[in-house]
Amino acid sequence: MPNCSENYESEISDGKNIRSITCKFCNSVILTPTSASFTSFEFQLPLMRQSKTNEQNPESEAVSLFWSVGDMFTFQNVGFSNTVGNNKYLTCADCEAGPIGYHDIPSKISYVALTRVLHC
Amino acid sequence: MAKKTYDLLFKLLLIGDSGVGKTCILFRFSDDAFTTTFISTIGIDFKIKTVELRGKKIKLQIWDTAGQERFHTITTSYYRGAMGIMLVYDITNEKSFENIVKWLRNIDEHANEDVEKMILGNKCDMTDKRIVSKDRGEMIAREHSIRFMETSAKANINIERAFSELAEAILDKTAGKEPGDPIDRVMVDRRQQSNTTKSCCN
Ligand SMILES: Nc1nc2c(ncn2[C@@H]2O[C@H](COP(=O)(O)OP(=O)(O)O)[C@@H](O)[C@H]2O)c(=O)[nH]1
Numbered sequence: 001m002p003n004c005s006e007n008y009e010s011e012i013s014d015g016k017n018i019r020s021i022t023c024k025f026c027n028s029v030i031l032t033p034t035s036a037s038f039t040s041f042e043f044q045l046p047l048m049r050q051s052k053t054n055e056q057n058p059e060s061e062a063v064s065l066f067w068s069v070g071d072m073f074t075f076q077n078v079g080f081s082n083t084v085g086n087n088k089y090l091t092c093a094d095c096e097a098g099p100i101g102y103h104d105i106p107s108k109i110s111y112v113a114l115t116r117v118l119h120c
Numbered sequence: 121m122a123k124k125t126y127d128l129l130f131k132l133l134l135i136g137d138s139g140v141g142k143t144c145i146l147f148r149f150s151d152d153a154f155t156t157t158f159i160s161t162i163g164i165d166f167k168i169k170t171v172e173l174r175g176k177k178i179k180l181q182i183w184d185t186a187g188q189e190r191f192h193t194i195t196t197s198y199y200r201g202a203m204g205i206m207l208v209y210d211i212t213n214e215k216s217f218e219n220i221v222k223w224l225r226n227i228d229e230h231a232n233e234d235v236e237k238m239i240l241g242n243k244c245d246m247t248d249k250r251i252v253s254k255d256r257g258e259m260i261a262r263e264h265s266i267r268f269m270e271t272s273a274k275a276n277i278n279i280e281r282a283f284s285e286l287a288e289a290i291l292d293k294t295a296g297k298e299p300g301d302p303i304d305r306v307m308v309d310r311r312q313q314s315n316t317t318k319s320c321c322n
Pocket residue numbers: 136137138139140141142143144145242243244245246271272273274275
């Protein structure tokens with residue numbers, strides 16, 4: 001499977017995703033082709049795996065490549081976590097792997113991190 | 121904004137006593153590594169799932185209670201806009217079954233009058249601890265003219281099927297109401313259609 005962080009430009013056409021966006025772990029379809037817009041900025045996204053010892057201080061990494069979705073019902077299948085600050089984190093709807101991205105409550109825009117999903 | 125990618129949107133709720141398995145029905149049991157993640161610590165608020173029924177793309181938005189049921193404080197705001205309700209009891213817990221009647225009253229009081237309901241007898245994997253027979257579940261459902269199914273969130277039995285049946289029932293209701301909607305034309309073989317949607321077991 002392609003690793004998008006290396007060659008993500010080939011996944012974009014007219015600013016949209018060319019292929020389906022699926023879960024890395026169970027292949028559940030998250031977004032259908034051309035339903036999300038590419039955008040780039042930096043965000044600290046908590047890691048998918050955390051050590052149990054520091055639940056109070058979850059570890060994050062800087063993520064900068066996103067698919068943005070303006071209407072949450074554009075998603076084929078997705079889970080929204082409970083609210084943390086201004087955000088809800090996004091998960092796979094079938095296996096709950098996540099965060100695969102986050103939802104910004106004030107703007108109602110959802111962002112899916114390219115490196116945390118597959119394109120196929 | 122982008123064009124609408126679906127035909128219908130159904131808001132569904134999970135209701136029932138604390139401990140019957142509502143959260144597990146929405147937030148699947150995963151015995152794998154994911155259970156130790158960030159997500160399981162904060163919990164899931166709702167899910168969006170897409171199903172296709174009779175050629176219609178239907179978005180289901182499924183909500184879990186945030187534990188309000190423990191204090192019997194489920195009120196109008198949780199029910200607002202709900203088109204379908206999964207009313208859950210635990211087959212190993214008599215009290216949760218008896219409370220179904222209470223929940224039905226609560227729903228009558230707070231939810232939209234024509235909300236579609238379905239009763240789920242959850243934890244059907246626990247055969248040795250069963251207290252409520254399937255017959256009793258079927259009986260109470262018949263009494264109130266509600267659909268019924270036994271499920272197991274743990275063994276993933278009938279979960280997907282329950283949601284697609286509830287969605288279908290709502291679809292039946294809404295179909296007649298949309299003026300100019302040509303849905304009646306495609307009322308072919310309901311059963312068969314629902315079976316083609318990803319079913320978990322059997
Ligand atoms: N054996 C079995 N246990 C279940 C099932 N569903 C939930 N449970 C367990 O029942 C308990 C309560 O579940 P939970 O989903 O938190 O109930 P809620 O209070 O209705 O949200 C938890 O310990 C679950 O592990 C099931 O289908 N089978």
